Every structure is written in structure tokens, then in C-alpha cells.
Amino acid sequence: MGGNNSWKSFGANSQDDTNLRRALNPHHTEDSTGSSNCMERNNIPGAEASQKEMEMPRSMNFQLYPLLSLPHRPRVGSKFSPTPSTSLLPCLTAVCRISSDVHTSIPLPLPRPPLPEAAYIHLPFCRRRCHYCDFPIVALGSSSHRLDDDPRISTYIRFLLHEISAAKAPSSLHPPIRTVYFGGGTPSLVPPRLVRSVLEAIRAKFGELAADAEVSMEMDPGTFDARRLDEMVGVVGVNRVSLGVQAFQEELLQACGRAHGRGEVDEAIELVAGCRGIESWSLDLISSLPHLTEEMWEESLRLAVSARPQHVSIYDLQVEQGTKFAKLYTPGEFPLPTESQSAYFYKMASEKLSKAGYEHYEISSYCKPGHECQHNQTYWQNRPFYGFGLGSASFINGVRFSRPRRLKEYEQYVKKLEMKTTAEEDDDVAIVDAKETAMDMVMLSMRTARGLDLKWFESFFGEAMKLSLCRAWRPYIDSGHIVAMDEEKRVVATCDFELEMAGGGQRRRWEVAFLRLSDPEGFLMSNELIAISFGVLSP
Amino acid sequence: MGALYGAARAARSRLRPFLSESRAIVPILHKIGGERSFCSHSRQNSREGAVDLGQFPPERIRNFSIIAHVDHGKSTLADRLLELTGTIKKGHGQPQYLDKLQVERERGITVKAQTATMFYRYGIKEDDAMENLSNYLLNLIDTPGHVDFSYEVSRSLAACQGVLLVVDAAQGVQAQTVANFYLAFESNLTIIPVINKIDQPTADPVRVKAQIKSLFDLDPADALLTSAKTGQGLEHVLPAVIDRIPSPPGKCDSPLRMLLLDSYYDEYKGVICHVAVVDGALRKGDKIASSATDHVYEVLDVGIMHPELTPTGVLFTGQVGYVISGMRSTKEARVGDTLYQAKSTVVPLPGFKPAKHMVFSGLYPADGSDFDALNHAIDRLTCNDAGVSVSKETSTALGMGFRYGLSVPQEYGAKVISTVPTVPYMFEYADGSKVQVQNPAALTSNPGKRVTACYEPSVIATIIFPSEYVGPVITLCSERRGEPLEYSFIDCQRVLMKYRLPLREIVVDFYNELKSITSGYASFDYEDAEYQQSDLVKLDILLNGQPVDAMATIVHNLKAQRVGRELVEKLKKFIDRQMFEITIQAAIGSKVIARETISPLRKNVLAKCYGGDVTRKRKLLEKQKEGKKRMKRVGSVDIPQEAFSELLKVSKD
Ligand SMILES: Nc1nc2c(ncn2[C@@H]2O[C@H](COP(=O)(O)OP(=O)(O)OP(=O)(O)O)[C@@H](O)[C@H]2O)c(=O)[nH]1
């Protein structure tokens, strides 16, 4: 009976945990980067302050959450062991033993979910909606050329500021925010002074950004000139741009309803590439657009490479429900490329960009060494992040939450949020479904070239689970869709892998440390392969 | 035959749920003896003995069945007779009153034979004085006309001395008319021809009379002309029954012997047996024994179907009724068994053969973990109907399941996979041993022992149809490996043909095909015949080289090629592309006779996955995972459930 229950959700009651932590005398490191802001807050007198002292410290090495054992098992609160000191600790507040064949009666201790060091900010304004887009956006129309005084934008920003300041700031010792990402929408449409006010709010809430913080902004060709770009960099502090080129062909840009043409693309590239304050920029393309030919794709890749961005994102067109494309086209049918054509386009991109010195570090992302998008890495490593603004998602304390996608509802949400904070907090019990966590971990990490860290996975879900996962993927290691690697990222031969899975008598050290999808075959089949693993993680 | 098969399948699904319901209709009982006043009793307060069966010595009893081709009006005629005798109220209740099963009501056909007891006052002509009316007890059994349920007819006839052979005045004699006539004729029963539906504009009673004469050698002058719809001619039916059909031959003063005709399970009352008392009498409280099992039971309740269960406390010689005796399952109630007074010794009655199921299909839960639920359902089914045969088996592809004869419980229809129907083949090996094979997968292609001969069951089919269709019918029968036995005209327009056909050839789709090539005019009947030697091979279906046991079939060598092609093509349509190329092969032993390939998936990837869509993407992939769950995995290939059921449809070899 107990075995079947091991996948239940557990609630983490903060009250309990605080007491436990107090009893266990946690070390309390002072934050060297702590701003004056933080210091001030530390001075708040009374119980609140002492409570705050109990809050999360910066380092994760010694602050462990007491574990939450299975309902039927004795609670083993005092068994602590250090977690692997890795920066990749996921938000996981539950302990789970999945397999029925291996049961440990002592569940593993859980790390306290770290506080987010990443913030996503949604700026939803666009000139008009692109035909493939199903994002929460606000189309402003092209009539008013002077957007800088558009009340729709300033009103929205007001709500955004309120949302940020109403956010529960868990500690005066909040770790500095390392990445901020302005996504949209078309953030470049928002006047720089307003963007700046948003960033100010972030600072006010969480303290000064980390010294080397990455501040990214999505920008569209035709929405900015040199002055505006300079302002975004100089006044706001943007240091990374994600440029929404999407295509280099006039007819394709038109067919997908982009508000810009080829001329604006070239102009924008020149501006961004020549901008000093921008340390890294990404050129974003969509592959498999309707009417795309091999020649066009070849051209796009060539032009992308010659623009010399540090980063290239290539999104395969997804025909989403409710979009204009969904009305017009059926995937795999003309004028959309066939499945094998679009697989070919994917391979072309992988090949050409690799040749040009880009690493294919995630299914749809390429970069020059060291230029990974830090913010996106947060997602793929299943680390926590804040989300602010219309339709944005956050992942805090193991809980994913999406804000309303409609403007009116979002505004209501912010109003409520403000009231709630003043009326004391109420939602400190995080319910985390362990199955979902496991699936997220596998789904996200398998998107990356780093792959799934098996030790790390095992530390949460146990050896039996790890082995079942390996068994399920075994045929695809043979077929070359999945690659097994050792600690040094050297490929492990299938036969060795086999031997290790057999385990038992041999008592060999488990050499396989990582499993990743191969490039491009495995990446191309990622859905299928991940769905297979889900069959093991959530039978 | 596919349609028939389907009908059969649906037929047993909800066996007799209605008998257990207490009906709103208050049965009207004739008060026997004394005045012919009506007196109504509700079920609850109808006391035993309200009907005094002692008034009916065998000479006042007539037991008869109504038999006919499907839809010729048996049940409607039964309605009229029940009304005429006041057994049911005119205009109350539904038409075809005795068709109580859900499937019967839905499809408008009779599936189970039903018995009803009626009382009728009639003066036998020899008495001369017409006032001198006597009360008669008449047992009517309405039978199904559908070829799949002819077993019901034969067991009904065991309780009768005569039949009404109903023939549609417009359609004339049809295949089941012939088949049922012979059943009655061979049982030495009195046959009263009834030409029904004479109200129809196309009615041609003269032609029907001629057919009766030429086919059955019955005197056309004896035929009654009726319309069960308008009531025309009905007044002659019961007098003819009393005048022409002999009374039951049993001996009143001999020890009790009764024939167990049928049994079913009622949730509240337990097992209810239908019996015909051949000799002696049966009373409530009696201890009765079964000659088949030697078990002894106490009679807890006994009575007649009038038409609902009506307790009488007693049944006398020649009477037909029900007995409740604390049997736990219908398995204890073997139809054809002789029941007698415990402690007495009697010679068992000849009885009749139990139903023999010659068509088998595997039945597996779609979701392997549902085996218990299916097991339970099957148990209930077999508990309800002694005529279903089931055995457990395991398929490597489908997990644990059953091999069942004839029928599938309807409520599980959606959740089970049933495999291609098969018939029991016989294989003879070099060492002289013979093995009967019901599940093709059980016959290994390479058993070490050499197969020296194969045998398959055959049937004798009777087909009656308008003569212009002779060509297509002959073509169909020879395609189905039929051997012509007889060819005659039953009148100037209609032909009767007899064929010996392998049973295998008629279990899937034969009847449908026959109907379609004859514009629906052909009628068809068959009886089991002996095993015939045949050139059979086992046809394996392989996916990436691995045989799928649930898809194996045994086919005639000459047809293997075509069947193999069909199966392989069909499968190709139902298996989705997967990560690897899939080859589908049909093979006899190691010889591949058909092959298809499914090209691998090229791409199945979600372009972006950022913070906002983690949950959505996870759900998408979870859905994809759920899709996989509904697949059966053979080797590295996922096969959707539909593929199995679709193969069932294709295999008309
Ligand atoms: N016109 C006309 N229709 C009739 C007559 N008798 C029956 N029918 C119709 O014929 C159809 C079949 O009648 P049933 O009484 O169900 O026939 P059945 O012989 O019991 O059929 P099965 O039990 O399925 O073999 C029904 O639609 C009846 O209404 C009749 O005398 N005249």
C-alpha cells in the first residue's frame, strides 16, 4: 500500500520548517552584496524581523529542508546530509521514492528550494498580431506613430509596477537577481523610461542586480532606431538583445504578418551588431514557414551567420490553435513544408551553424562558446524564476503559476494581490507533485546538450527510478537517438551501458553520468523520447 | 455472417433483466372453474393455488411452439393469442410482448425462446354439444427465427407436441422455414402451417400453399390463413391447436420426471429453471435430484409463466412451468437434464444436446489491468447463460484474456479486444496424434512433429433465393470453398441450394455478402456437419520480424496469399509511424507472402520551451504518453487497440 502512495503530493508547511530550522541552528551568512535596501529591512524590529532572519540564506550547501516523509512512514526529521553542491538544484519540496522494487524507509533529505535569481517581465505590446502568434499580446495598431505617450502602455506599466512591489519579498537577504528578461509582445515598443521604471521596481524589491547580471530584451526590426537602442542600453541597462528577424525574405515576412520588411531587418542587425553596450545578441529565425524553400532557408542561415550574432534561436513553426495560420494551414501540407522537409531544414540549421562555430546547446538554441542565454538556462535547469506581467509564469517554491492572459483580468489580479499582502500572507503551503517535478526535470534537461544529470536525478528519485528510466530509453541508445556520457562527457559505448544497467554482481561504478539527445536525430524526436520517459515517471 | 455474428454478440448481453422486474401490469388470471369472471391479482398478493392446475389432466393440455423464418410474424401472432385468451390485456404492454430482452426490443427480433401459459375455453367438436365447453391449458413457446439462435428452437421443441409453422404470405418459404420445418418433422411433431400477413398487398397465399405442398408435403388445405396484424383468421388458430396437436403423452401416476428446458439467473430469486413435467407431478417442498449432477434441491417455488411468473405450488403431468430450487449458478442447471424426485429411481429422458459453440474468438481487456473486471463480467455472463463457453488464455501481445464461444457482453464491447473469430481445427501428426486447435497462436509453425493432415469443421448450408441470382450465389459459394450438394426450384421463381461449406468461411461476412449480392432476397440457414480434410496453413503476422500471436490465423492454403495481403495492408493503415521503420509481414512458416513497410517518423519536436509554457508542454507530452498507453507493444512496435478489432473486420477469407 505504502508503495502506491509514494507519488502523492506533499505539503510543505513553512511554520514547521521554520521551527525545525531554528532548532537545528542554521548558519546565517551575511550577504556581501546586500544593499542598503536590505539592511534597512533587517532593521525592522520585532517578531517579524526574527522570522526574517530565519529565511533562506544565500548558500544552498548547508540549508536543508527537513524532509517530508510519506504519510505512512515515520517522519525522519533529523536525518540530514549535504546536498550535492551544484548550481542546478531544482525546486523540489517533495521526497519521492518511485519504484516499487526498491524502497528505502528513510527518504532523502530535500534541499530548501532556492529563491529565484531570474525575473521574466512581459511587455505585451505589438503593432499587430503575427499570423502564427498565440501569445498574450496587446495589438496597438499602426495608426498612432507616437507610442511614447500611449496611455495603454503607461497604464499597463503602472499595474506592472504594482505587481512587482506587491510581490512577497521573502527576505532582506534576497540573492541578487542575475537575469532579467523583457519578453513580449514587442518590448522595444515600450518607451525606455518606462522600462527603466520596471527595472527600478525590481531593484527596490530584490536589491541591486548581480554585477554581471544579464538583462535581455526582445526587439523587433522596425521598432527602434539608434537613439532608442542607446537608451535601452544606456538608460535601462539592457546588455543582451534578442532580435526577432524571423525571416530574411520579404514574401515570407509578409506571409506571416510581420510588421517589418527585409530593409528593417538589415537596418536592425546593423544597429544591434554595432551597439557597444550589447555584449551578446541573438538572431531569431522561424523555420518551416509557409512557402519556405530549401534555397530560402539556405540563404537565411547564410545571412544569419554573416551577421555574426553570438546567439541564434531557431524556432520550428508550430501551428497553434486559434491563430490565423491554424485557419489557413494544416501541418505537413502545402504550403507548409512536409514533415521530412522540415526535419531536413532542422538538420541543415544544425549543420550549417555548427560549421560556423555555434554550439547547439538546446533544441532551438545555438551560441558561440560562453554565450548561452543565462535566463533561458534557468528554465531548462528547472530553477526558480519570478514572472511579472500579463500572462507571465513564475516558478517559486516548487510551484508554477501563470498570471491571467487578459488585460482586465490581469489588472484585477494585481489589485487583489496588493490587498492580500497587506492582509498577511496565507499561501505558504506549497503543494508539489513529485511526479510533475520529475517530468519537468527530464523534459527540460533533455532539451539541452548537457542532458540529464543521472546522479542528480538519482538523488531525488532513487536508483531504481533511474534504472527504469535507462531501461525505457535503452533501445534509443542503440538507435543513436540518445547518447550516454560519462562524467567527462565522453560517450559511453552501449555495451558498457548495458553492463551497468545489469548492475548487481559486477559492482561496477556507475560510469554513465549523463544522458542526452543526439543532435540532430534525437532532438528531432524529443517529444517521442520524452513521452516515453513519462511512461516511467508517471505510469 | 458478420452481421449475424454481431447480432449474436449483442444478443446475450443483457440476458433477461426484465423478468426480474416486477411489472406494473397486473396479470389477469382466468378464474378456473366456476364462472368465467375476471379477477386480478397483483404479483405480491397472488397466492399460490389461485390457478388450480389440477383441473388440467394431460388431455386438456396442448404444448406448441411457433416457428418460422425471421420476421414472419411469430411474436406478433403470439401477442394476438395471448390477448385472445386474456393472458395479456389488449392494447396494454408493448408489441411483441414476449420479446423482453433489451436486444430484442432494440433490434425487433426474438433471441430467446419464451414460454407463456394460456387458458382457453373450447368445445371439442366431437362433443356435438357446443355449449359443453372445456377449459384448456395451452403452453405457447415463441421462438427466434434468426439462424444464429436455432438452438433455441430445438430445445423448445423438446417440450412440445406440435408447432405452428408460420410463413409470410408475401415472402413465402425461406431458409429458416425449411430448417425449422425439418427440426419439427424430425421430432415427430404435428405441424400446422399458418400463412401469415395475408393483409399485405403483395400477399400470395396460393403460391405459398404450393410451396408448402412441394417442399414439405403438407396438405395445403390444412394451412390457416391469418393476419397477426389485423386479427383476420386468428379465431381458427387455437381450435386447430386443440384439434390437431396431441396432448402430452406422459403418465400421471408414474414418478416425477421433468425435462430442464432452460435456466437463467435472477438477481433476487436466484436460478430459475424452465421445466416440462413429463411424468408425475411436482410440488413445492419436494426434494428433486438432477440426473446429470446428482445434486438434490428443495423446490422453493413452482409455477407457470402466465406470462409472468405465477406461483401455483404444483405442476402436473404435461405442464410447462418454472421451478426455483436454490441452485447457485446456471452451471448447475444443465439444459436437457432430467430432474426427478430424490429417492426415486427413474430412467433419464433422452434430453437433447447442449449447445455446441463452433465459433471462437479471443477476448482481451484493452487495458491489461482490467483483467479482473473482464473476468467478473464474463463470470456474470456465464452465470446468466449456460450456453456460453469460455476458457482463459494468455496472449503475449494482449495479456490475459478469454477464448469465448459465441457472445461478448455488450457493456464491455468498447473496452475489449476481440480477435479474429476462429473455429476449432484438427491437426493430425505423423505419430497419429490429433490435436484440436482453437487458438491459432497455439499452433506453433514448427512443432517438431510433422503435421500429416488437417481437418476443419464444415456446415451444410441451405440458401433460398430468387432464381435470377443463381450466378452470383454460385460464385460466392465456390469462393468460399463450398461444395454443391443440391439445387432445386421450390417454385417457378425460387431456388433452393445446399452447399457444404467450411465453417470458417461463413463465420465472417458470409451472410452479409450473400444478402448484398441478392439484393437482400436470399435466406440462409446452416447446420453443423462433420470435419473435413483440408489444406490448412497457419498465417502469422510479423511486426519487425516478431510474430503477433493475437493476429495469427489458420487459413486455407489457396487463400493465404490474399488474406495475408489484406491483413498486412489493413494493419499498415492502423499503425502510426514510429521512430523506426516498421515492417509488417504475413508469413507461412518462414515464407513471407506479403510485406509492407511504414516509414519512420522524421520529426516530433516542440520548438520552444520557455518558462511560460513548461506546464503546457508537459501536459502535451503527458497526453502523448497516454496515447502510448492505449497501445499494445509488440517488440518495439506500438499497436493501437483498433488495429486488433479492425483486423476482425477484414478477415473474410
Ligand atoms: N402486415 C403485417 N405485418 C405483420 C404481421 N405479423 C407481423 N407483422 C410485422 O412483421 C414484423 C415482424 O414481426 P415479429 O412478430 O417480430 O416477427 P418474428 O417472426 O417474431 O421475428 P423473429 O422473432 O425475429 O424471428 C413486425 O414489424 C410486425 O409488425 C401481419 O400479419 N401483417
Ligand SMILES: [Mg+2]
Ligand atoms: Mg419474434
